[in-house]
Amino acid sequence: MSFSEHIFKAYDIRGLHPQELNEELAYKIGRAFARLRQKEAGKDKIKIVVGRDMRLSSPALFTEVKRGLLEQGADVVDIGLSSTPTFYFAVSYYGYDGGMLVSASHNPKEYNGVKIVRSGAAPFGRGTGMEELRDLVKSDRFVFNGEAGIEEKKENIVDEEVKLCEAFADLKKIRSMKIALDTANAMGIIYLDRMFRDLPQIKLVKINSKLDGTFPAHQADPLQEKNMGDLKKLVLAESADLGIATDGDGDRIFFVDNEGKRIKPEIMRGIIAQTFLRDNPGAVICYDIRPGKITEDMILAAGGKPLVTMVGHSLIKKQMLETGAIFGGESSGHFFVKFPHGVYEAPVIAALRFLQELSASGLSSAEFVKPLDKYFHSGEINFTVKDKDGVLRRLKEKYVDAEINYLDGLTFTYPDFWFNVRASNTEPLLRLNLEAMADKLMKEKIIEIREIIETT
Numbered sequence: 001m002s003f004s005e006h007i008f009k010a011y012d013i014r015g016l017h018p019q020e021l022n023e024e025l026a027y028k029i030g031r032a033f034a035r036l037r038q039k040e041a042g043k044d045k046i047k048i049v050v051g052r053d054m055r056l057s058s059p060a061l062f063t064e065v066k067r068g069l070l071e072q073g074a075d076v077v078d079i080g081l082s083s084t085p086t087f088y089f090a091v092s093y094y095g096y097d098g099g100m101l102v103s104a105s106h107n108p109k110e111y112n113g114v115k116i117v118r119s120g121a122a123p124f125g126r127g128t129g130m131e132e133l134r135d136l137v138k139s140d141r142f143v144f145n146g147e148a149g150i151e152e153k154k155e156n157i158v159d160e161e162v163k164l165c166e167a168f169a170d171l172k173k174i175r176s177m178k179i180a181l182d183t184a185n186a187m188g189i190i191y192l193d194r195m196f197r198d199l200p201q202i203k204l205v206k207i208n209s210k211l212d213g214t215f216p217a218h219q220a221d222p223l224q225e226k227n228m229g230d231l232k233k234l235v236l237a238e239s240a241d242l243g244i245a246t247d248g249d250g251d252r253i254f255f256v257d258n259e260g261k262r263i264k265p266e267i268m269r270g271i272i273a274q275t276f277l278r279d280n281p282g283a284v285i286c287y288d289i290r291p292g293k294i295t296e297d298m299i300l301a302a303g304g305k306p307l308v309t310m311v312g313h314s315l316i317k318k319q320m321l322e323t324g325a326i327f328g329g330e331s332s333g334h335f336f337v338k339f340p341h342g343v344y345e346a347p348v349i350a351a352l353r354f355l356q357e358l359s360a361s362g363l364s365s366a367e368f369v370k371p372l373d374k375y376f377h378s379g380e381i382n383f384t385v386k387d388k389d390g391v392l393r394r395l396k397e398k399y400v401d402a403e404i405n406y407l408d409g410l411t412f413t414y415p416d417f418w419f420n421v422r423a424s425n426t427e428p429l430l431r432l433n434l435e436a437m438a439d440k441l442m443k444e445k446i447i448e449i450r451e452i453i454e455t456t
Contacts, residue, residue, distance in 0.1 A: 004019075016110055029065065029068065048100060075150045081190070098124075123317050128314070166198065185220070195352070222246070236260045241258050242255060271357060287328060409422025410422070
């Protein structure tokens with residue numbers, strides 16, 4: 001069949017509905033994934049978890065993904081509405097053969113997609129099966145002469161997920177406080193509501209908490225500062241001790257201090273890493289290569305082994321599985337935990353551990369974070385360029401005296417500033433992240449680098 005092949009991306013399938021991803025294609029994606037897993041397992045009888053988010057197009061796509069799996073002979077475990085962390089938990093904790101989640105994460109309402117994992121919630125993406133899946137869908141040849149699969153429903157998964165996560169904290173040590181929530185009318189509210197049910201000492205103030213696939217308040221992407229405005233105002237208006245935001249599918253979590261300022265993900269990553277290192281002295285902690293030096297500082301201070309990875313949640317999880325890392329974090333707000341049954345995002349653990357650390361400190365969230373906020377970060381700046389290679393070549397010529405790392409794009413390190421430039425996997429973009437010891441230097445270097453990129 002004919003379709004837009006670019007929707008088969010590095011980490012998932014994602015495109016406009018119905019122009020790029022429609023019900024017919026969803027059906028064939030379901031069949032193709034079942035066929036691939038059957039071949040890998042060497043058997044026709046496999047069990048695949050299927051869930052969905054609250055987007056308006058999700059129910060129809062969800063139905064067709066299930067139909068494809070069932071007609072290919074796979075048994076389906078229907079978990080209904082589910083965040084991505086709950087989906088990962090369901091696949092790995094109960095020992096199923098894989099999973100498919102209909103969701104477009106933080107993308108605008110016009111989009112939808114499919115997240116796919118193998119057993120153990122192991123990543124499925126570019127280099128780990130996505131190309132084979134795309135080609136099988138394209139061939140439109142699904143050989144199967146056996147019996148159709150059987151569908152079952154599984155409920156109360158969030159209860160068990162939260163119970164597992166609560167074992168990583170001591171709820172009695174979390175003090176009374178007021179917390180503001182903005183889940184952007186998306187999936188994070190399900191696990192957060194369940195988590196806070198076990199914390200009666202916490203007073204919640206919630207906005208945008210009703211599931212709504214039209215995203216009436218704002219896009220469900222807290223990484224963009226404009227989407228954090230409602231939460232910051234709420235924290236200040238309610239004199240809250242902390243604010244929490246989650247993205248569209250709930251696999252990323254962000255925090256705002258009591259002064260209405262974002263707590264940088266690299267700081268939060270370091271805080272949580274230190275809690276894991278207290279329990280696991282000398283352990284490996286993974287984090288992506290985008291600047292966030294405070295994370296490395298805090299891992300080393302706690303006696304851990306920092307390990308830099310490429311950008312991308314599936315790449316970090318792969319590295320954690322290969323190295324035995326106990327915790328990992330991505331600059332975009334993902335926090336990964338090594339469980340006996342798999343490695344995946346656990347925002348509940350991130351939240352609980354931070355609340356416990358904050359409680360033990362006796363400080364406000366702003367006071368707690370302030371000493372750690374000592375580097376000046378540009379945020380991610382995107383440039384549309386035609387000649388990516390030419391830009392990278394010019395940067396190497398200009399900063400030839402730097403320490404250069406080629407792990408993911410180019411990372412240039414000097415004693416007082418450091419930056420990473422990498423190409424987008426799917427768009428004609430270069431992404432710049434820069435950090436410096438001083439705000440003035442950071443701003444000067446952005447101007448300098450911007451001129452090189454924009455004149456190439």
